[in-house]
Amino acid sequence: MLTRLLEFEPRTRLLGVGRSLVAVAELLTLLFTTDPDLFPGVDDAPTGPQCGAGLRTVTLWCLNSGAVGQTVARYLAIAVLVAVAVGYRPRWTCIPHWYVSFSFAAALVSPTGGEHIAKIVALLLIPILLGDDRTWHWTRPSTPMSPRWRGAAAASHLAVRALVLSVYAQSAVSKFAEAAWRDGSALHYVFQDPYFGATPSAAAFLDGVGPVMTWATLAAETFLALSVFAGDRVRAWALAVGIVLHTGIAVVLGLVGFGLTMIGLLSISALLRDRQPAPEPVP
Numbered sequence: 001m002l003t004r005l006l007e008f009e010p011r012t013r014l015l016g017v018g019r020s021l022v023a024v025a026e027l028l029t030l031l032f033t034t035d036p037d038l039f040p041g042v043d044d045a046p047t048g049p050q051c052g053a054g055l056r057t058v059t060l061w062c063l064n065s066g067a068v069g070q071t072v073a074r075y076l077a078i079a080v081l082v083a084v085a086v087g088y089r090p091r092w093t094c095i096p097h098w099y100v101s102f103s104f105a106a107a108l109v110s111p112t113g114g115e116h117i118a119k120i121v122a123l124l125l126i127p128i129l130l131g132d133d134r135t136w137h138w139t140r141p142s143t144p145m146s147p148r149w150r151g152a153a154a155a156s157h158l159a160v161r162a163l164v165l166s167v168y169a170q171s172a173v174s175k176f177a178e179a180a181w182r183d184g185s186a187l188h189y190v191f192q193d194p195y196f197g198a199t200p201s202a203a204a205f206l207d208g209v210g211p212v213m214t215w216a217t218l219a220a221e222t223f224l225a226l227s228v229f230a231g232d233r234v235r236a237w238a239l240a241v242g243i244v245l246h247t248g249i250a251v252v253l254g255l256v257g258f259g260l261t262m263i264g265l266l267s268i269s270a271l272l273r274d275r276q277p278a279p280e281p282v283p
Contacts, residue, residue, distance in 0.1 A: 008154040009145065010128050014267050016087050016137035019125060021264030022118050023084035023097065025257040026104060030078055035070050040109060049107030059103035077104065087137035094129035098122035114258035120163060121265055127156040157271055161228040164269045167262075168225035175218055184211030190253070202252060213248075220245045228269065235270040242266040 131149025
């Protein structure tokens with residue numbers, strides 16, 4: 001086991017795909033959602049980011065919560081997320097990425113599961129990426145990672161897999177506890193939801209296969225939860241299953257940002273633990 005940990009090489013293109021997808025999910029929200037829609041008033045309170053006591057006061061949107069401050073925060077966040085998405089200097093962008101993700105989730109009135117997952121993933125990536133000296137996270141490494149950073153990266157990767165287990169096991173168990181999921185009727189009601197549901201024509205079409213989709217969702221989430229205990233090949237299959245599951249959710253229910261974040265998480269979880277790519281020769 002110790003040998004495998006010391007040989008763990010996280011600096012693969014799959015790592016780049018995962019962190020890029022997580023960044024793109026929040027980037028799309030910032031690019032296509034106005035401040036009033038991001039920060040609506042609640043309980044007769046004025047619109048704006050949530051800037052109460054504690055850590056919220058030092059988040060990006062709350063350093064200066066006025067109109068100018070919100071604009072500056074948006075552009076700074078977009079700049080950081082673009083740098084992460086294109087893969088530039090992972091060592092230097094990993095902490096700003098976490099700060100932006102944490103600030104965004106803290107400032108929202110009602111953050112979704114995607115925002116919560118994004119800030120946790122960005123945090124867990126820091127021990128992996130601080131030892132990454134590449135200019136772009138798409139390239140193969142040209143120098144070996146030191147044993148200290150390799151160990152930190154392996155531990156962090158285990159934490160990412162634990163996050164996958166927690167998310168999907170909790171989701172599957174809560175669904176199994178509901179009769180509508182067990183009898184196959186749950187997605188019928190989801191399709192009819194006025195806010196998150198499918199369009200009327202899509203709902204009518206999908207109702208015919210609703211029970212199959214309901215049980216397939218339960219099977220997929222159970223498989224994704226258990227896959228974290230398996231080896232490389234099973235986790236690769238889990239990534240494929242997750243892509244199908246979350247692409248379907250994004251298409252039918254419109255949860256694009258959440259889907260991208262979860263596929264990004266599964267991509268990072270699927271990193272090969274026991275294959276160390278040979279470094280490219282230094283010119």
